[in-house]
Amino acid sequence: MSLLVAGSAIRGLPVVTIGGGEDVAEVRDLIYSPEAGRLVGLTLNKRGFLAGRRREVLPAETIHAIGRDAVMVDDEASLIMPEDSPAELAAPPEGRDVTGNEVLTEAGASLGRVRDVVVLVGSVGEVVGYEIETASGGTGYIPLPAQLAVSGSALVVPESTREFVEDDLVGLGAAVDEFRSRLGMK
Amino acid sequence: MSERFAAASGRRVVSRTSAEELGKLAHVVVDIKRRQVASLVVGKGRKAALIDWDQVSGFGPDAVMIADEGALYSPRDDLERDAADGKLELVGKRVLSDKGNELGTLTDVAFDPETGAIETIVVGAGEAPADSLLGAGSFAVVVRSPAG
Numbered sequence: 001m002s003l004l005v006a007g008s009a010i011r012g013l014p015v016v017t018i019g020g021g022e023d024v025a026e027v028r029d030l031i032y033s034p035e036a037g038r039l040v041g042l043t044l045n046k047r048g049f050l051a052g053r054r055r056e057v058l059p060a061e062t063i064h065a066i067g068r069d070a071v072m073v074d075d076e077a078s079l080i081m082p083e084d085s086p087a088e089l090a091a092p093p094e095g096r097d098v099t100g101n102e103v104l105t106e107a108g109a110s111l112g113r114v115r116d117v118v119v120l121v122g123s124v125g126e127v128v129g130y131e132i133e134t135a136s137g138g139t140g141y142i143p144l145p146a147q148l149a150v151s152g153s154a155l156v157v158p159e160s161t162r163e164f165v166e167d168d169l170v171g172l173g174a175a176v177d178e179f180r181s182r183l184g185m186k
Numbered sequence: 187m188s189e190r191f192a193a194a195s196g197r198r199v200v201s202r203t204s205a206e207e208l209g210k211l212a213h214v215v216v217d218i219k220r221r222q223v224a225s226l227v228v229g230k231g232r233k234a235a236l237i238d239w240d241q242v243s244g245f246g247p248d249a250v251m252i253a254d255e256g257a258l259y260s261p262r263d264d265l266e267r268d269a270a271d272g273k274l275e276l277v278g279k280r281v282l283s284d285k286g287n288e289l290g291t292l293t294d295v296a297f298d299p300e301t302g303a304i305e306t307i308v309v310g311a312g313e314a315p316a317d318s319l320l321g322a323g324s325f326a327v328v329v330r331s332p333a334g
Contacts, residue, residue, distance in 0.1 A: 014325065018284050021323030065331075067286020072328070121286070 003068070004169045004176075006131050007117040015044065015058065015079075016070045023047050024076050025054050031089055032117060034098050034150040037127045039119060041089040042071065044079065057085050066121040102154045103132055103142065105162060112140060114155070118172060128176045132165075140165045141172040143179040158183065189245060189299040190308075191277055198249040199228045199237075208258060209233070211250055215269045216276060216295070216304060221316040223302035226250065227270050228258060234270035235260055245299035276327055281309045283331040284320055292327050 007030050014023040025044040032039045042063070044054040056079035064072040073079070082090035103111040111132060118129035118141060127144065134140045142157065143164050149156045160182060164175040197211045209229035215236070217224040225236045235258040244251035252258070261267040268274055281289045290310035297304050304316040307329070318330040 013286075016282060016286075016326055016328065017321065017323070018328045019321040021279075021282075021321045021326045021328050023325035065285040067283065069288040070282050070286040070326075072282070072284050072286045 003121060004118050004128065004173050005066070005068070005121050006169070007119060009068075010042075010066060010071070010119065010121075013066075014047065014070050015042075016072055017075050018064060018072055019075050022076075023070075024073075025056070025058075025079060027071060028053065030117065030119070031057075031092050032119075032127050033088065034127075034155065037144050039127055040092070041085065054079070055082065056080055057082050057089055059085050059089055066119070068121075098130070098150060098155060101150075101152075103130065103161075104154050104156050105159045106156060107159045109159075109162065110135065111142060111157070111162065111165060115139070118169065120176075129172050134165075138167070140167060141169060141175075142166075143172060143176040145180065145183050187299065188296045188305050191295045191297075192293070194245075194250075199226070200249045200251055201253075201255045202243050202251045203254050206255070208252070208255055209235070213269065213272050213275050214295070214297075215274055216322070218319055218322050221304040221319055223297055223304070225269065227272070230272075236266060236270060239302045242302075245302075273324060274322075276307070276322060279322065279327045280325070281307075282326045282328050284328055285331040287331070289329070289332075 011027050013027045015025040016023050026047055028043040028045045031041050039060045041057055041059040043057055046052055046054050058079055062078040098114045101114045112134040114130045115133050116131040117127050120126045120128045129141055129143045132140045142161055164179045166172045166175050191214050199208050199211055201208055212230050213227035214223055215225045223239045225238050228235050237252055237258050241253050241257035243253050261270045276292050279292050281292050283289055292309055294308040296306045306313045306315055314329050321328040
């Protein structure tokens with residue numbers, strides 16, 4: 001079963017070991033590659049109120065699953081020191097945070113501003129869409145092609161994205177598949 | 187015939203040699219990897235003692251018979267202390283699937299009173315076979331995700 005979850009719903013989830021049943025950390029933030037549309041990994045906090053940051057990070061490859069209620073890992077060894085992790089996770093390039101960026105179509109129409117990422121969870125954690133604040137102040141969801149152009153301040157999406165702006169995550173699920181098949185992907 | 191943790195809790199524990207009641211069954215400790223009852227906790231609080239499953243001579247409907255009072259032992263390390271305090275108790279724990287979704291609260295465990303083998307775990311209104319058990323700790327019991 002796969003489902004779509006906004007990044008905000010993943011932040012704060014407990015990280016739980018499958019073999020041990022222990023909550024070893026919680027999600028601080030998502031690190032993802034906007035160009036590749038892929039979750040790179042998670043940064044972590046210690047468990048508990050005001051417990052502070054954990055130095056270790058969780059590369060996407062070692063995540064067993066991201067669910068509604070928890071991020072599952074095999075054991076605590078899945079949490080690794082930043083110096084042992086891929087560079088794009090340990091030190092993400094500047095300007096990678098697309099939150100607040102304007103979404104422009106190739107024809108030059110503005111669809112709104114990015115508020116959050118939408119991740120397909122259940123397995124690897126693919127970034128499949130963005131939650132945007134539309135010009136009228138409402139919330140919209142747009143599907144992403146697997147790759148797109150990103151600058152520090154804007155991202156450019158295919159013109160056909162306009163037809164696929166959805167007002168809820170349920171609608172986005174169907175839209176991602178249809179949108180990508182239209183673009184000739186998968 | 188299978189037994190259930192909830193029904194067995196509070197049952198008399200009696201020595202077969204002296205016929206004396208040694209206390210009430212407080213907790214059942216499970217070896218998750220082997221899906222097997224590892225030991226029983228008899229009594230509560232400071233008087234809580236453990237007995238290994240292989241020293242249990244009969245797990246009956248009215249009493250749990252053990253070979254000898256001498257087989258009861260006080261907790262010897264932190265893990266056994268946690269067991270005696272009921273911190274390893276499965277019943278009442280939250281159940282997570284390995285996909286990270288909460289399935290409910292574990293309400294009971296069915297096991298074979300002859301062998302101590304775990305048969306099923308009861309989660310809310312549903313049941314899961316013992317071989318879906320993946321791990322258990324202070325935070326949650328983890329089970330293999332139901333198909334789909």
